[in-house]
Amino acid sequence: MPESAYQDIRKLHLFSNMADEHFQSLMRGAYVQNFPPQIELITEGEPSDFLHVVLSGSIDLFSQWNGRDTSMATVRPVSTFILAATINNAPYLMSARTLEKSRIVLVPSQDVRAIFDIDGNFARSIVTELAQCYRAVVKTQKDLKLRTSLERLANYLLRQQRRAGGGTVFDLEFEKRRLASVLGMTPENLSRAFKGLQPYGVTVSGTRITIGDQADLEKFAKPSPLIDDFST
Amino acid sequence: MPESAYQDIRKLHLFSNMADEHFQSLMRGAYVQNFPPQIELITEGEPSDFLHVVLSGSIDLFSQWNGRDTSMATVRPVSTFILAATINNAPYLMSARTLEKSRIVLVPSQDVRAIFDIDGNFARSIVTELAQCYRAVVKTQKDLKLRTSLERLANYLLRQQRRAGGGTVFDLEFEKRRLASVLGMTPENLSRAFKGLQPYGVTVSGTRITIGDQADLEKFAKPSPLIDDFST
DNA sequence: CGCTATGTTGATCCATATCAATAAGTGTGG
DNA sequence: CCACACTTATTGATATGGATCAACATAGCG
Numbered sequence: 001m002p003e004s005a006y007q008d009i010r011k012l013h014l015f016s017n018m019a020d021e022h023f024q025s026l027m028r029g030a031y032v033q034n035f036p037p038q039i040e041l042i043t044e045g046e047p048s049d050f051l052h053v054v055l056s057g058s059i060d061l062f063s064q065w066n067g068r069d070t071s072m073a074t075v076r077p078v079s080t081f082i083l084a085a086t087i088n089n090a091p092y093l094m095s096a097r098t099l100e101k102s103r104i105v106l107v108p109s110q111d112v113r114a115i116f117d118i119d120g121n122f123a124r125s126i127v128t129e130l131a132q133c134y135r136a137v138v139k140t141q142k143d144l145k146l147r148t149s150l151e152r153l154a155n156y157l158l159r160q161q162r163r164a165g166g167g168t169v170f171d172l173e174f175e176k177r178r179l180a181s182v183l184g185m186t187p188e189n190l191s192r193a194f195k196g197l198q199p200y201g202v203t204v205s206g207t208r209i210t211i212g213d214q215a216d217l218e219k220f221a222k223p224s225p226l227i228d229d230f231s232t
Numbered sequence: 233m234p235e236s237a238y239q240d241i242r243k244l245h246l247f248s249n250m251a252d253e254h255f256q257s258l259m260r261g262a263y264v265q266n267f268p269p270q271i272e273l274i275t276e277g278e279p280s281d282f283l284h285v286v287l288s289g290s291i292d293l294f295s296q297w298n299g300r301d302t303s304m305a306t307v308r309p310v311s312t313f314i315l316a317a318t319i320n321n322a323p324y325l326m327s328a329r330t331l332e333k334s335r336i337v338l339v340p341s342q343d344v345r346a347i348f349d350i351d352g353n354f355a356r357s358i359v360t361e362l363a364q365c366y367r368a369v370v371k372t373q374k375d376l377k378l379r380t381s382l383e384r385l386a387n388y389l390l391r392q393q394r395r396a397g398g399g400t401v402f403d404l405e406f407e408k409r410r411l412a413s414v415l416g417m418t419p420e421n422l423s424r425a426f427k428g429l430q431p432y433g434v435t436v437s438g439t440r441i442t443i444g445d446q447a448d449l450e451k452f453a454k455p456s457p458l459i460d461d462f463s464t
Numbered sequence: 465c466g467c468t469a470t471g472t473t474g475a476t477c478c479a480t481a482t483c484a485a486t487a488a489g490t491g492t493g494g
Numbered sequence: 495c496c497a498c499a500c501t502t503a504t505t506g507a508t509a510t511g512g513a514t515c516a517a518c519a520t521a522g523c524g
Contacts, residue, residue, distance in 0.1 A: 127348070127362060134316045144377070
């Protein structure tokens with residue numbers, strides 16, 4: 001594995017506090033791989049053989065049941081995914097596919113569990129990471145159960161705006177097809193939802209969004225730190 | 233705190249592997265309290281001062297937004313809740329209220345974090361617990377996004393049946409009003425959903441459910457271990 | 465360029481929410 | 495122990511959000 005990748009991974013909260021010896025040991029068993037877009041990296045139900053770290057590109061976590069499927073989340077660099085399955089030595093609950101060309105580190109799950117057992121600092125980092133993941137899903141569930149699709153879209157736009165720097169103009173981070181699935185609606189309904197936000201000053205042109213009247217949109221969306229904040 | 237409570241808590245996965253000295257230390261700062269039904273123990277948004285452990289009774293975790301509210305989960309003895317908030321020293325994402333008369337242990341969050349920092353075994357137990365909580369929420373989210381309300385009810389009945397021992401007759405674990413909220417629907421819709429399951433052999437009489445034709449119901453519900461299993 | 469995937473728009477259908485009325489429990493005090 | 499009040503559950507009628515189906519437009523991409 002190239003040195004540069006090493007550095008990026010080491011900087012992750014998850015790995016930054018562990019003993020250097022243990023980190024080296026983890027990395028020795030790991031390997032980096034480049035994947036083209038639309039490759040299914042893991043399939044739900046399979047045993048969790050590797051902890052994955054996204055170095056570049058982006059990953060869609062999705063699930064299927066009875067012929068339907070839904071996007072659960074998107075993973076962007078640099079972060080890990082399917083940590084919980086690795087820790088519990090349990091089957092993946094979600095599938096993962098590359099959205100674009102992506103560079104992924106694969107760390108054997110048994111190595112992670114072994115180091116986890118002997119390195120208290122690593123174990124503590126994992127706790128913090130997992131607690132954040134947990135809280136993220138709880139927020140998503142609140143979003144789904146307490147809001148209509150129009151409200152979910154409005155709040156999503158406000159979140160994405162902040163993520164993009166807070167300007168009145170910004171781009172969607174992925175295609176509308178997938179955004180619809182993430183927000184729990186159909187593409188057709190998303191199209192109409194965008195129209196439904198026009199009265200609140202939202203303009204759409206391709207992936208480019210313009211927030212015409214911040215206050216008006218926020219008055220409608222009623223964002224809450226307990227649902228929409230990234231890391232509390 | 234009485235000795236018996238001590239024992240019950242110590243037996244929890246979360247506390248069973250930690251050093252005795254640390255357990256004693258945690259318990260010294262903790263206290264037990266009895267609450268009547270319908271008491272709001274914690275409110276979302278407040279700082280997480282205590283880790284809670286339910287010794288008896290039952291607790292409803294719920295959330296509110298913009299005048300609406302929804303039941304997120306039910307906590308039954310003997311287990312903990314709001315562990316993630318405690319660990320992250322972050323505000324509660326959910327409120328909690330007693331459903332019936334309940335006996336609760338309150339462990340100061342700062343004590344939990346302090347012991348967590350010095351006891352690797354405790355940290356590891358927390359990881360396992362959190363990973364399970366995380367996976368439980370992911371399953372719930374899949375249930376919500378991939379299934380109709382009728383399918384959610386059907387699968388809920390099958391889960392509850394298993395939990396109750398697997399017999400063809402069993403009782404709902406809480407009132408229908410709350411079940412509706414947990415399943416993400418209105419009470420009226422739940423009433424109709426029960427009727428909608430009659431063709432598959434489901435009979436309802438008060439809180440008593442009878443599964444007339446197991447195979448038929450399962451054929452409709454299509455339960456999946458990746459959504460409906462309790463602890464994988 | 466044309467081909468294919470994605471996005472939009474319109475028409476319609478269906479699931480679920482809402483509103484309203486009644487019924488059935490549940491608990492309380494006389 | 496019963497009558498009353500209050501909450502919860504059911505049922506019906508209706509409204510609406512969202513899904514589905516179909517047609518068309520648009521945008522990437524080879």
